Amino acid sequence: MPRRQRSGPTSGRLPMTQKTAATADDAARAGEPRRRLRPRPLLPERMRTRTRPRLALELGFTVALYLAYSRTRRYVPRHETAAMHRAREVLHFERIVHLNPELVLNHAVNRVDWLIVGMNYYYATLHFVVTPTVLIWLYACRPAYYRAGRTALYSATLLALIGFTFFALAPPRFLKSQGFVDTVVTHHTWGSWDSGHVSAVSNQYAAMPSVHIVWSAWCGLTLAYLARRTWVRVLGACYPLATFVVILSTANHFLADAVAGAATLTIGFLFQRALSGRPAYALPDAEVRYGPQSARWWRRREPKEQTAPVPEGEGTGPAAGRTPGESPGPGELTGKST
Numbered sequence: 001m002p003r004r005q006r007s008g009p010t011s012g013r014l015p016m017t018q019k020t021a022a023t024a025d026d027a028a029r030a031g032e033p034r035r036r037l038r039p040r041p042l043l044p045e046r047m048r049t050r051t052r053p054r055l056a057l058e059l060g061f062t063v064a065l066y067l068a069y070s071r072t073r074r075y076v077p078r079h080e081t082a083a084m085h086r087a088r089e090v091l092h093f094e095r096i097v098h099l100n101p102e103l104v105l106n107h108a109v110n111r112v113d114w115l116i117v118g119m120n121y122y123y124a125t126l127h128f129v130v131t132p133t134v135l136i137w138l139y140a141c142r143p144a145y146y147r148a149g150r151t152a153l154y155s156a157t158l159l160a161l162i163g164f165t166f167f168a169l170a171p172p173r174f175l176k177s178q179g180f181v182d183t184v185v186t187h188h189t190w191g192s193w194d195s196g197h198v199s200a201v202s203n204q205y206a207a208m209p210s211v212h213i214v215w216s217a218w219c220g221l222t223l224a225y226l227a228r229r230t231w232v233r234v235l236g237a238c239y240p241l242a243t244f245v246v247i248l249s250t251a252n253h254f255l256a257d258a259v260a261g262a263a264t265l266t267i268g269f270l271f272q273r274a275l276s277g278r279p280a281y282a283l284p285d286a287e288v289r290y291g292p293q294s295a296r297w298w299r300r301r302e303p304k305e306q307t308a309p310v311p312e313g314e315g316t317g318p319a320a321g322r323t324p325g326e327s328p329g330p331g332e333l334t335g336k337s338t
Contacts, residue, residue: 041277079168156268213261
């Protein structure tokens with residue numbers, strides 16, 4: 001008997017035409033790049049400009065940051081006992097996990113007078129020279145990146161100041177009972193922490209996190225990403241590494257302080273990205289205008305069109321430059337130029 005065809009809707013099956021259309025839609029949808037969900041920036045669009053800010057405003061930010069640091073000096077006397085106790089705990093923890101190279105480096109470098117004296121001056125001076133220099137260079141030569149870089153640096157520094165206030169920590173050089181040598185005092189280097197003018201403006205219990213690491217790592221990243229010459233980028237990448245060796249060799253910081261400094265700078269860059277919605281040193285948009293001298297370095301140079309050499313005797317007559325098959329002009333037919 002012939003099979004009776006069912007009338008009405010099929011049991012969940014699609015007709016062939018619909019199935020083919022669905023397969024084509026799925027294939028087209030699979031070929032499209034997936035859009036990543038990005039959080040919306042915290043700042044409105046009008047405050048996310050990439051133009052150079054006013055110099056007076058930037059100087060005001062710097063003065064405010066210095067005043068915030070000077071206020072931490074008020075808490076030094078009451079934090080001295082707690083800072084020494086925390087230093088012993090940090091050293092004890094590092095010995096448990098076998099990550100305590102500070103004492104070995106301190107004794108090894110202290111045997112070479114010229115090396116340790118150079119490191120003392122490095123620690124005391126370069127910290128306050130390189131960072132402002134890179135910041136000024138960023139403001140003058142890379143204005144499109146200045147706001148993002150400055151926001152990351154100032155945010156990390158402000159976070160470090162909060163750590164100084166609520167988590168005072170003595171440097172290893174204060175733990176003389178553990179064998180550490182205060183290289184600045186021993187070698188009578190200029191700018192000794194025991195001298196009155198230095199101790200009056202510095203917080204000697206501000207070891208956690210290491211601002212030397214925060215600032216040197218920021219300088220290194222900025223130069224490595226934005227510098228034009230290769231040797232400057234390499235020098236920028238080596239600067240935080242050299243600072244890391246110096247702060248451990250002079251017994252001014254623990255290894256944990258350096259790790260905390262790197263984490264603090266990371267938080268600063270993450271905070272900047274949350275504000276603007278983009279990485280600090282991402283390539284600028286096409287519509288952003290930088291000025292004639294500050295944007296040429298990152299633009300890719302278009303290759304120049306190369307023209308084929310013209311054989312001798314073929315580029316002087318009236319037919320020069322005429323494509324094959326093109327009819328001659330009236331001047332060529334009469335022998336006169338029109």
